[in-house]
Amino acid sequence: MKKSPYQPIGIFDSGIGGLTVANAIHKALPQERLIYFGDTVHLPYGDKSADAIRYYSLRISKFLLEQDCKMIIIACNSASSAAYDMLLDFFEGKALFVNVVDPLVNEVVARGFEKVGVIATKATIHSGIYRNKIKALNQKVRVSQLATPLLAPMIEEGFFSGDISKSVIETYLKHPDLQDIDALLLACTHYPLIRQEINDFYNGKVAILDSTDVVRDEVLRLLEQEELLSPKRMTSDAFYVSDYTTSFEETAKTFYGEDIRLEAMHIWI
Numbered sequence: 222m223k224k225s226p227y228q229p230i231g232i233f234d235s236g237i238g239g240l241t242v243a244n245a246i247h248k249a250l251p252q253e254r255l256i257y258f259g260d261t262v263h264l265p266y267g268d269k270s271a272d273a274i275r276y277y278s279l280r281i282s283k284f285l286l287e288q289d290c291k292m293i294i295i296a297c298n299s300a301s302s303a304a305y306d307m308l309l310d311f312f313e314g315k316a317l318f319v320n321v322v323d324p325l326v327n328e329v330v331a332r333g334f335e336k337v338g339v340i341a342t343k344a345t346i347h348s349g350i351y352r353n354k355i356k357a358l359n360q361k362v363r364v365s366q367l368a369t370p371l372l373a374p375m376i377e378e379g380f381f382s383g384d385i386s387k388s389v390i391e392t393y394l395k396h397p398d399l400q401d402i403d404a405l406l407l408a409c410t411h412y413p414l415i416r417q418e419i420n421d422f423y424n425g426k427v428a429i430l431d432s433t434d435v436v437r438d439e440v441l442r443l444l445e446q447e448e449l450l451s452p453k454r455m456t457s458d459a460f461y462v463s464d465y466t467t468s469f470e471e472t473a474k475t476f477y478g479e480d481i482r483l484e485a486m487h488i489w490i
Contacts, residue, residue, distance in 0.1 A: 224291040226451045229254040231285030231293040235266035238411035239296030240476035245433040246440055252451050255458040256288050262463040265373055266299035267342025278304035284488050291449055292317040298408045299344040317443055324435035326354040334404040336363040341408035343368045365398040373411045377472055381415050394422050407431040461486035
C-alpha cells in the first residue's frame with residue numbers, strides 16, 4: 222500500500238514511559254504528527270505473559286493503523302521483545318515498524334564494548350532478547366542481565382532524584398552481575414528519567430545507554446530511506462491512553478517534558 226509523507230507516526234507503550242521516545246522524535250522531527258497510545262489498562266507489561274503482550278500489541282497496532290499511521294514505533298521493551306516479529310508478519314506492507322531493542326543492540330556492538338549489563342522488566346530479561354541479539358552480532362561480548370521490577374512503578378509514581386530512588390537503584394546496581402561492566406543498557410523506556418542517578422552511582426566510569434536517541438536516529442533513517450519525511454505537520458499530535466486518570470496526566474508531563482493532554486480511548490470495550 223502506497224504511503225504518504227503526511228501520514229502520522231504511531232507510537233505505543235504499556236503506559237506512559239514511551240513518551241521519552243516520543244519526545245526525542247518530536248524534538249528531532251517537529252514537522253511529523255505523532256499519535257501516541259499508552260495501554261494504561263494493562264500496565265505494566267513487564268509481568269505479563271508473552272501471549273498477552275502479543276494480543277495487546279496486535280490490537281493497539283490495529284488502532285494506530287486505523288488512524289492511518291505510516292510508521293508504528295513499539296516504544297516498549299517488553300512488547301518489542303514479545304511482539305515485534307509477529308507484528309511485522311501480521312501487518313506486512315501496512316506500515317513501517319520500529320522496535321526499541323534492535324537500534325540499541327546495534328549501538329552497543331558498533332561501539333565495541335566487551336562486558337555489557339542490561340537492566341529491564343522481568344518480561345524483557347526472561348526473553349533473553351538483548352543477550353541473544355548482541356551475541357548474534359558479536360559472540361565475544363559478555364552480557365549480564367538483571368530484572369529490576371521496582372524501577373518502572375517507582376518512576377511512574379514520581380519517586381526519582383530522591384532518597385527512595387537512590388536506595389532502590391543502588392540495591393540493584395550493587396548486584397554481582399553488574400560489576401566490572403563497561404556499559405549498562407537501560408532496557409526500559411522509563412529508565413532515562415533515572416539515567417543521571419545511575420551515572421552518579423558509577424561515577425561516570427560506565428557508559429549508560431538508553432533507546433531514546435538511537436530509536437530517533439533509526440526513525441529518521443527509515444523515513445529518509447522510504448522518502449516519507451513530512452515537509453510540514455498538518456494537524457496537532459494526539460495522546461491516547463486506554464484508561465485515564467489525573468495522575469497519568471501529571472506523570473505524562475514528567476516523561477514528555479512538556480504539557481500534553483491525554484485522551485481516553487477505550488479500545489478494549
